[in-house]
Amino acid sequence: MTAEFWDREKDFWKQGPAEAARRLDVSCLFVHAAWGILNRDRLLTAMQEVPRWKEVALSDQKATLADEVVALAYRVLASRPGQPEYRALCSTTWVNRSGEWRILLHQQTAI
Template sequence: MADELWREEREFWLAGVAEAARRIDSACVMAFAQTGILDRAGVIAALQSAPRWQEVTMTARATVETDEVCLLAYHATARRPGAETYRALCTTTWIRRAGDWRILQHQQTPV
């Protein structure tokens, strides 16, 4: 299960807005240094107004799993076209809803 979610996590960073939005649970909360705490609608609006990531590398990975919840923690190094390299410590909590995995929580702390 964790390998599948690591692939999903990478795709969340790199996918288009519609595909990224499909992964976000209706109860999702995300926290970012630049935008603060966002609910699902706020996250989607932020995704629509920012260029998507071109590349992401996830290192120092840690995983905590249950049958219905999986927490991923990692150090992200990401790049967007024409921007400086972005580095952050991240956590994402995935929850299984009706057999599908959705993002319940995501947080980034720039380093």
């Protein structure tokens, strides 16, 4: 089951705001050193202002599952044209809402 979530996680880095809107829980929080702590609406607005990542590699992947919650922790190396590579420690908590998996919390710490 965790392979499915790693695929979702990698896709989330590459897909745009429309797909993010489908995957983010209504009470989602996003924690980022440069952007601060954003709620769902502010995150979707911020995502419209930056290009999506073209290449994404996840490593040092750890996962824990409990009933309707999946927590992921990992390192990411991401790149997009014209910008330096981005390296971060990340965590994402997915929650099952009526059969749909949604992102409840995502955190990035650049390294």
